[in-house]
Amino acid sequence: MQALPENLYTAAQVREMDRIAIEEKGIPGIGLMAKAAGAVFEQIRLRWPELNKLVVFCGGGNNGGDGYVLARLALAAGCQIELVSLTGIDKLRGDALTACRDYLQNGGPIDSLRAQTLAEPCVVVDALLGTGLDREVVGAFAEAIQAINACDWPVIAVDIPSGLNADSGQVMGCAVKADCTVSFIALKRGLFTGEANEYRGELVYSSLLVPADVAATQAHAAKLIRKPVLPRRNRCAHKGHYGHVLLVGGDCGYSGAIRMAAEAALRSGAGLVSVATRADHSHAINIGRPEIMSHAVETVEQLNALLDKANVVVIGPGLGQSSWAQALFSRAMAEDVLCVADADALNLLAKQPALKHNRVITPHPGEASRLLGCSSAEIAADRFAAVTELQRRYGGVALLKGAGTLVKDSQDIYLSTTGNPGMASGGMGDVLSGLIGGLLAQGMAMAMATRLAVHAHGQAADIAAANGGERGLLASDLLAHIRTVLN
Template sequence: MQKLPHTLYRTDQVNELECIAINEYGFSSFNLMTKAGYEVFQWITKKWPKAQSVAVFCGSGNNAGDGYIVASLAQQAGKRVCVYALATAEKLTGVALVAYQNYVSANGKVVLFDALQPIDADVLVDALLSTGLNRPVTGRYAEAIEAINACPAPVIAVDIPSGLNSDTGHVHDYAVKADCTVTFVGLKQGLFSGQAAEYCGEVFYTSLLVPDAVFQKISPSAYRVVHVPIPRRNRCAHKGVYGHVLVIGGAQGFMGAARLAAEAALRAGAGLVSIATRPEHSSFISLTRPEIMCHGIANGVQLLPLLKKATVIVIGPGLGQSEWAKDLLLAAILAKKLMVVDADALNILANTTSGRHTLVLAPNTSVLTPHTGEAARLLVTTASVIQQDRFAAVRNIQRKYGGVVILKGAGTLIASEDDLAISTTGNPGMASGGMGDVLSGIIGALLAQGLPLKDAAQQGVFLHGLAADLAAEKEGERGLLASDLMPYLRKLVN
């Protein structure tokens, strides 16, 4: 697997990088296009060395020029090539037109795309639409995308799968489902979050030999999280050194949520872990995991002694939205300690900041962990609006509530006041109950061990997803349980 850069960019930033390379470093547009086409063709030969025929789908922009370069190289290599064009030569301009003319002058085959025409090729190349797309795909382009997706041959996308928004990772209606994507100059942030995981396949990257000095002129829009090992433990340490995590939650019927969060905190290295839960639950949790100190709490006043002892508060797993839950959340906020706010604690927070009365989190002390639905409630909007631009959503939640905000999902986003990160670990098997509770416990443990707010959030998300990936390796994704992560989590933090 290719090692990808950590820095990510928006489309306008990549365009600016290309302009700098051309205007200040002697690159030409055709030179960049030729290198791009060459890189795509190289990946075709690496991925499918026995392929004898190639079908290239070309639109009308520079992305089409890349496609014609690929077609020329495939033809020169002795492969049977056909370009399915969505635009006539009259609609091509600049370097894309030059690439088309070079291909045609070498007797390259071009046919206008017809949705009824069968496609027969060993590999399909998607060079329909470029990274600047910000509207739904319609008409013949939508038909071409449907034809590509219906074909059994593998698909390689040029720069980005057509129909996928390169800034948001959102698909309006139609997008190519590629087996792999070869992207150029700068990694586009939209390739790593939202619906991108379903459409990009494996992502390959090439800078097209643009020098490092060019990238130093543009600040990335985001970056990918990489694992940073937790410092080794002092040989003379004791349990008090590694913090005391207090998990608050476990309403009727949801005792397991608090239990999962607490065990995850222990497995991730917290020195002490307590649970504050409904009085009727306390003895049951202690039976199943005696290392967890479990307390039956009837109201916020009874919670105060536990809050004083806690280093970090994790509130929300199985909390519910009853008056009991609201009373405990208010007491936790007033304690002004490091806090992970999850699940129903987020829903209570959203409701109390949108009308009835206000709960204000202490500045720079909290990590919020919403999924899409909870994010929608925090911003008083809908889940579909959140999914259309997850990057904007996580930034808006962070501006509204402060601290660090984690927007869970494929390509989980972590926003702090000064930057935005994406974690690419994790898999669809994590779409099961209790996974979010485990994440909250992990983050609480990392905070308790002294990691800064942003680092604990980023590393917590990364480790959580990686533990799930390891757990799914042998037995598969379907049927993966939150508790299956525990042994892998323990290995990873060590």
């Protein structure tokens, strides 16, 4: 798989790069179209060499212009071409018009969408709508997208699947489901989060040979998480060198959550792991994992002694919102210690908002909506704005879960590329919170520990899914792989 650039940008930033390349660097716009079309055609030949027919869907902007150039290249290579135009030639402008005229002069046909358009085996090329989309797709464009998605043939998207918002990753009414997307000049942040994973397919990047200093004119809008190489352990190390994590939670009926979080902390390499939980099941927490030190805690006074020994507190897995949970939550939040707040600790935090700079919060969209006092739909509409506001309002490091998990520290937004749909099952968040806590206990900075935990958590799930499939993947299946991933 291609190594992708680290920096991500908004659609407006990439359009500005395109302008600079043309107007200030003297690169002809039609030349950029030729390179873009060449990059897409190369992928078509590489992936589907047995299919000699292309059905190219073109819109009216530069994305459509790329489609016209691609169709001309394919004609010259001896391919059978059917080009469906949704914008009349009289409405084309600039380089898109030049590309269309060149295609026509080379004998290229232009058709309208018909019932038989996608009846025969072919490669479908989506060059309908580019990165400037800012409203829901309707009318003829929506009909074309629906026809593309209903066909049985491979689909390749030019720059971005039509209908997908390049900034948020949300579907604007409807969107093309591509098998592959070839993205140009710089990567758009919306290709990696929200609903993008369902629509993007495999992502291929091409700079179109635009000079690197063009991208340097724009401050990145986000970064992909890169897994750091952990340092070699000192040969004389002992458990005291790698911290003591205290996990607080596991109300009656929810002991499994705190148990999984505790084992994840151990698997991360933490020196010592303690659990503060209900007396009714404290004795059962370390059955099968005797390395966990489990304590019956019914009062704040009993918690105090454990807090004195810990250098990191993870609170929330299985915590609930009872009076017991509220008392332990309030006490833990008052302690000046590194903290990871997850699950019901976040719901309690939403009721008692407080800024804390030595804390990591780990909400899923529902919890984020309660923390910000808005709807889950508003969170989904702009995950980048949501994670930024979470960090501003609550301090420390904010993690917004979901496909394309986001991590926001005081400087940057980072985006995860690991993980799979098998993780849509209970307990995954508990494993993640324990993993973050364990890395923090070993002295890793909050932002780095959170990013590494998110990456390793998803990678462990990917390994587990590769061994048995996504359906039926359990949170506890990740635990055996976390150690391998981190090492």
